[in-house]
Amino acid sequence: MKKMRILSWNVNGIRAIQKKGFIDWLLTEDPDILCLQETKAAPEQLSEELLNINGYKSYFSSSIVKKGYSGVAIYTKQEPIKVEHGFGIPKFDDEGRIVVAEYKEFVLINIYYPNGKKNEERLQYKMDFYEAFLDYSNKLVKKGKKLVICGDVNTAHKEIDLARPKENSKVSGFLPIEREWLDKFFSHNYHDTFRMFNDEPENYSWWDQVTRARDRNVGWRIDYFFVSDNFKKNVK
DNA sequence: TCCATGCACAC
DNA sequence: CAGGATGCG
DNA sequence: GTGTGCATGGACCGCATCCTG
Numbered sequence: 001m002k003k004m005r006i007l008s009w010n011v012n013g014i015r016a017i018q019k020k021g022f023i024d025w026l027l028t029e030d031p032d033i034l035c036l037q038e039t040k041a042a043p044e045q046l047s048e049e050l051l052n053i054n055g056y057k058s059y060f061s062s063s064i065v066k067k068g069y070s071g072v073a074i075y076t077k078q079e080p081i082k083v084e085h086g087f088g089i090p091k092f093d094d095e096g097r098i099v100v101a102e103y104k105e106f107v108l109i110n111i112y113y114p115n116g117k118k119n120e121e122r123l124q125y126k127m128d129f130y131e132a133f134l135d136y137s138n139k140l141v142k143k144g145k146k147l148v149i150c151g152d153v154n155t156a157h158k159e160i161d162l163a164r165p166k167e168n169s170k171v172s173g174f175l176p177i178e179r180e181w182l183d184k185f186f187s188h189n190y191h192d193t194f195r196m197f198n199d200e201p202e203n204y205s206w207w208d209q210v211t212r213a214r215d216r217n218v219g220w221r222i223d224y225f226f227v228s229d230n231f232k233k234n235v236k
Numbered sequence: 237t238c239c240a241t242g243c244a245c246a247c
Numbered sequence: 248c249a250g251g252a253t254g255c256g
Numbered sequence: 257g258t259g260t261g262c263a264t265g266g267a268c269c270g271c272a273t274c275c276t277g
Contacts (some may be wrong), residue, residue, distance in 0.1 A: 005265080012256080012270070013272070013273085015271090016271055016272085038242070038271090040271065040272060066254090066255095067273065068255095068272040069254090069255075069273095116254085117255090118254095164237080176250080197250060208237055208268095208269090209268090209269050209270065210256095210267085211237035211238065211267095212237090212268090212269080213237060218237070
């Protein structure tokens with residue numbers, strides 16, 4: 001299989017980053033596949049330039065329950081065999097959190113997992129989403145598919161994965177139940193690809209912008225690339 | 237996230 | 248239609 | 257009285273949308 005480079009980015013508004021030079025950035029960075037989360041836009045709100053970037057096919061999934069909310073996208077050089085927009089469960093598909101692109105060599109799953117901070121209901125929704133996702137991915141593996149899963153998981157797994165573990169042990173994003181679900185997920189033979197190559201602390205993917213936490217690297221590692229066991233050997 | 241505040245406790 | 252308020256993260 | 261630990265509350269930024277005048 002030829003070498004491919006896949007990137008993942010929670011953009012917090014694709015129209016906002018377009019104004020800050022996103023298209024030039026993508027053409028310079030030149031990945032084979034780019035996965036975006038929190039695009040906060042429906043395709044019909046997007047400009048022609050954003051829909052058709054030179055050399056890429058694009059696929060969007062957007063929320064049908066709330067305008068300007070959630071949303072994910074894939075930009076891909078190679079056209080997938082098939083693209084889907086959910087697990088087949090309306091409750092989880094309707095917020096525009098899922099894009100699945102099937103290629104000959106693997107299935108790419110780009111997900112913006114729910115945030116559980118708002119209230120108890122949303123935390124439960126997040127946990128239910130996790131379970132539905134695990135069901136979905138396990139079924140694909142059982143069918144012999146090789147999975148590459150990426151996105152904003154909204155949970156740090158271990159103490160090493162955030163700067164303030166003690167202070168956040170009762171905050172959604174580092175709750176015992178959320179961390180235990182990740183334990184369970186990995187016990188089904190999926191791998192956290194970053195940790196295949198790096199076991200150092202202070203490697204984060206998200207920082208609170210309210211407190212300018214990035215300046216001090218007070219962050220969390222909540223964005224991941226996972227692979228199923230049958231694809232592990234392909235990860236470089 | 238960080239700071240201020242209030243409260244309980246130990247020494 | 249600019250600007251403030253709100254929802255969400 | 258002073259130190260430490262824990263709990264609570266408020267300000268804080270950015271994007272997109274909605275409301276108001």
